[in-house]
Amino acid sequence: MRFSIIYCLIILTTNISFAQFPENTKIIENIIEEIATSSEEAIDYTSLFDDLMFFLENPLNINTATRADLETIQFLNDFQIENILHYQRYSGEMQTIYELQLVEGLSSEAIQMLLPFVMVAKAEKQQIPDFKKAIKFGKHTVFLRTIFLIQEQKGFSDIDEAELELNKNKRYLGNKYKYYTRYQFDYKKKIQFGFVAEKDAGEEFFAGAQKYGFDYYSGHIVIKDFWKFKNIFIGDYHVKFGQSLAICSDLVLGKSSYPLNIRRKFNGIKKYSSTDENKFMRGFAGTAVFGNFDITGFISYKNIDGNIEKLDTLTNNSDIFTSFVRTGMHRTINELEDRKNISEFIYGGNLQWNKKRFKIGASFIQYHFGTDLKKEIKPYQKFDFQGSKNANASIDYQANYHNFYFFGETAVSLNGGFAILNGTLISLVPQVSLAALHRHYTRDYRAYYSTGFAEKAGTSNEKGLYIGTEIHPFRKFTITAYYDIYKFLWLRFNADAPSDGFDFFSSISYNINRYIKAGIRYKHENKQVNGADDYTSIRPLVISKKQEFRFNISYRVSKTILLKNRLGISQYKKEDRSTETGFLLYQDINYSPQSFPMVVNFRFGLFDTDYNARIYSYENDILYGYSIPAYVGKGFRTYFNIRYTVVENFIDIWIRYSQFGYVDKENIGTQLTEINGNNKSEVKLQMRIKLNRRKKYKINK
Secondary structure (H helix, E strand, O other): OHHHHHHHHHHHOOOOOHHHOOOOOHHHHHHHHHHHOOOOOOOOOHHHHHHHHHHHHOOEEOOOOOHHHHHHOOOOOHHHHHHHHHHHHHHOOOOOHHHHHHOOOOOHHHHHHHHHHEEOOOOOOOOOOOHHHHHHHOEEEEEEEEEEEOOOEHHHOOOOHHHHHHOHHHOOOOOOOEEEEEEEEEEOOOEEEEEEEEEOOOOOOOEOOEOOOOOEEEEEEEEEEEOOEEEEEEEEEEEEOOOOOOOEOOOOOOOOOOOOOOOOOOOEEEEOOOOOOOOOEEEEEEEEEEOOEEEEEEEEEEEEOEEEEEEEOOOOEEEEEEEEOOOOOOOOHHHHHOOOOEEEEEEEEEEEEEEOOEEEEEEEEEEEEEEEEOOOOOHHHOOOOOEEEEEEEEEEEEEEEOOEEEEEEEEEEOOOOEEEEEEEEEEEEOOEEEEEEEEEEOOOOOOOOOOOOOOOOOOOOEEEEEEEEEEOOOOOEEEEEEEEEEEEOOOEOOEOOOEEEEEEEEEEEEEOOOOEEEEEEEEEEEEEEEOOOOOOOOOOEEEEEEEEEEEEEEEEOOOOEEEEEEEEEEEEEEOOOOOEEEEEEEEEEEEOOOOOOEEEEEEEEEEEEOHHHOEEOOEOOOOOOOEOOEEOEEEEEEEEEEEEEEEEOOEEEEEEEEEEEEOOOOEEOOHHHOEEOOEEEEEEEEEEEEEOOOOOOEEOO
């Protein structure tokens, strides 16, 4: 009977077709665009891109996939993951990929997104990595990239030597080019090693303070499934446990257009191959498995950037530092003085007990800085971390029962502050799911490596309640929404009293047919902030409101051309000020000729936005490049992005040109980044070289 159903699904299916898949990495860009579209933060998506790229090139066997594997595919929600695992346990091995249609809770749209990353094959016995085979059959990938602005910034312009002698920070020390190199070796994700090297624009290169070339180097070695060890890491890595209240240095996703994806997923250690020069671990880490217990330990030591107040000339060690510096920029004498002058020593661990429907874990982290942090405290910073050491401990849990999923974490810091988070996911019927999350972070909770679910950056001084839903009322309709109400227990930047606010988001998407998709979104933010500056006493709090409306449509006019349009309107209103407005309209053209190994993305957009009503929009970029600029002012935005495969499975090149043109500005930027003119143009060039003995190479003509 089961095989009859499968046969009918294959014959009758009209919603799923491999021919519909976007070329290569396009589907990953679509996923990241959905995740990033609600964000106004410069988040590094390298970790997410790495995970999805691996499964795109090495599809996950759905018959042997674990919860950790499926959690790596970020767009799957917890119910979908649990239903796939339930199908594994009670229906046996899938015989065809189309059996995914029998999994409860997987809509045709979700299956369409999932198919490029999974496959169906017979389960194989897990083997210890063979180092000889790894060296012989492993895959090598090299990236070479350069980025530069066409217009000259003030920091690179000529200056009189006498004037420069009076102030050596008036010009950048290096050239205008940003260089990036990445090498990665991978053997079935069992053995990995690689490195990343980067020089930012304005930094020296094989000269001055950078005699060894790049300003930043990072490397890692990873071995998985070796004896009792689930993984072993040497070099640079990420750590994330529980709901990120105590330990998390990796990418985490907050409020987005996926309202059910609020639980922090994938506990454990991951390789680090990004370019954030401060927030990662460097040392040793590993996870051992003993029955139902996972035991993880990690130790890290590195130097990070910080503003020093005074220097002991005898020991060359800073006595105190006044703040962390997280820009990673070392372009001037002042910036070089802040470079890697604070030592950071971290150690910790996690013990996790795993059952089929229940997990409980305990985590601990302690970190020491080589000198004391002593900064000038403003009223809203009264409870911020000071000193040279801190520690955090937490207990977290996950449990599921039928159509309910529960999760949470309770964490404490060395000074007695605490953070509590509890959430639940409920599947009322296959077409309707709900999510709820409550958090309470005290104003004195201190955790340097923490990124709990919150309205503002940092896991402290906040309590709130989040409710989200995803509804599929009809076959081609999806409705998502969330409402988040929160309160800040103490002062914060731009609010000189305890304050509160709320967010509301809703969207409707409609797949008209296999060629046309449309959607509308609405977001409303209500928040208390300081009033005008003309009060003679304490400024009262007033209400600020920001509303955003977006309409988008994409339609495939042929097998080679995909068109996308977006209209965005925003409004910002503060009680004691005039209303600010924003407008954005753009046209995207994506061209993928079938007879030529090239992909072209083009955009032309018009915008007219005030600063507080600025609009953010995701843009196509080079592989592992991310662009989500703020559209501020009045003018146009255009870019084209070209990917050309020189040799199939061997060499790819990317060329990207982008430009902002303003009609309301005579200069762009400030101080050393200032451009004399109303145009800002950027060029990105990248080459990827892949070496794999299992692949055959074909030169394209």
